[in-house]
Amino acid sequence: MSSPRTASSRTPAGRRRPEWAGRNYTLLTSAAVITNLGSHGALIAAAFAVQDAGGSAGDLGLVAAARTLPLVLFLLIGGAIADRVPRHHVMVAANTLNCLSQGAFALLVLTGDPQLWQMMLLTALCGTGTAFFNPAAEGMLLATVSGEHSNRAFALFRMAMNGAGIGGAALGGAMIAVLGPGWVLAVDAAAFAIAGALRAFLDVAPTADRSRSGGLLTDLREGWVEVRTRPWLWSIVLQFSVVVAVVGAADAVYGPLVARDQLGGPAPWGLALAFFGVGTIAGAVLMMVWKPRRLLLIGTLCVFPLALPSAGLAVPLPVWGLCVMMFISGAGIEVFGVNWMTSLHQEIPEEKFSRVSAYDWFGSVSLLPLATALAGPAESAFGRSEALWGCAVLVVLATALVLLIPDVRNLTRREHEKSGPHPASGTAAPDPAPPASATSTPAGV
Template structure:
């Protein structure tokens, strides 16, 4: 008698590296990005709808950025001290409530400028605690040789949702008004918080009791200071993000208005950048550069190109090409950077290191945007744009003199990696260089 045939193995619906936590994190990130990118536009239009001017829009934006800068380091220490998914859910709850109140005030027709500034500040505070916890949680949710592919797919999903959210938000603002877009964002935070509540943290070793918040912050700083590749790139991006942000948020719209035909062409250029980030993420799903940071840092040089293109200025079609290529380049860096952090940083310090990384990236941005106008008056717009491009090139070239940046090598096999084992690298080794 023939033995019964073995049942056919059911095909996996997702790859091995896309586990339950990773899937929940990606789904929640898509939901929040769909809501928040439309809400950023809606907040600006809400200010204008109730009699505000460009200066008032800037105040509301600054009110969101300031607490983000002030509380980031504390948020990182808290996320390494408490279960990260609880920090994420609490931050989402704060964002949900602040956006819901913002929406109610706008729909009721009663918002004052200070109301909008306060609610935006609460939103920025939520993000300050959420960002380090989210990055630490994401890095602890993946392992193996496919971590770069996992980070690339995550970033691709985020960028796609951001592009779709901005487009959808603009359409809803035109059809229904900014209040309803803010309400949708509040609902998105509620849904995303619920998803993040199902994250499983049983694989993360319990944190040892620390000596307090200041001690945690010092430990995080020692982790950064002891790794030349880490502090060098953080310092580099404090300048890069500042000058690129000033060029694109201040000079870009002015060049578009005066020389390119208005907001439409500038929107095309920004959309091309978004498409480029998607293309870069697709590229990094397949490409695994051996020298992670060397490849990533070389791809920071193209971020000087948009400022140079605006300084000329190039025709819209060529500007869009430049923006697309810079979008591809920044994704190569972004995935390489996340892979390096995952590989080299102990799991129990991921959020604190991420907080210092975020802080370095955003700390100088408000100052740079504030100085963009005076710089234009003192040097001229074209000269200021060339200065932005030159600064990107100079600080990126300087980072390449750091040997660890040139030589940090991807591990070809999963070992007792830093992100998987809290004690790995505890003796202060910078990592496997070669």
């Protein structure tokens, strides 16, 4: 049996998908589309379920923190496990837990008077599934494409995933307005069930000997060495620990409150989130044809627009203005995302990827539970508008600081990389003069 990096790489004549998009890549993309259709609406539904139950801004923050705290607790374990056992088994198990927890949450909202502790418990179970799923999923996706196709493959995957997010956010907001949040949560549970079934059909052969003589702690130490010896990696993880925290607090707590009080309810907020998704599609389309040589320099510059939605909510802008801010920030973060995934694919050995991905996720979400839990008290202490302006300033400051790291500015695409991840020595690639054939210009991120 051929490895997942090359399995089904040949496409019969008349097949519409690209030659490099094999069976596993297609299954992973289809499953991601289905889960994003459900989860984007479910995030809005959970916020409005708390509000419908009489919850305050502080309660919204506690439910959001309950979702993200398990990420901090279990991500590193999930990454180590995903480098030991078949990654698609981890993904299917995580999808099963997500399906059961979201189904119970939906039943609770539809049939009774949900209590705050019940909603926190069920969202915590969903977050636990996500903690095991994310490192395995990234490792699985990166193992399905070769280096020469990675930029296009990641862009197409993210474009499909975020396109589903547009529909999920817009449809979820509309369904909440008409049917209530319970039915949106039920749809999310069904989406996890379908996606898990698709991922069970992944055809996976081991790409490396994953037998381990040590335990999980040994695996985690090996992953930590991969991270700490790469300044570009640990510095951007630290940057995103701040960025994800403040953007998450703005989206999960302040956004729904501004929508309720000043924008007209869940439907306008769903529309704004949908425009963020439209922006990510625009960024993915750009990255299908643009291959910037300075991967992380360009990517990091495109993180600055993430400050715009918080500033727009602080004013607050009318719905159309907020949608513009969301579109620009979505395009920017998608350019970063594709360049980031390409950098990891190029620099990190495949057999250690899930552990490195777990440290990436762990650092990025480590402050998110604290930020969402403190969002309500911060609003009481400083005011909602002032708290949102603080979120915007922190995004700009963290992003400016990471540009001081030379490896972030200098890590360079290896244009002729053909065989997937390169066992990097721990430093950014040298900065050679690009061949004439490698130059490209942005097309009309």
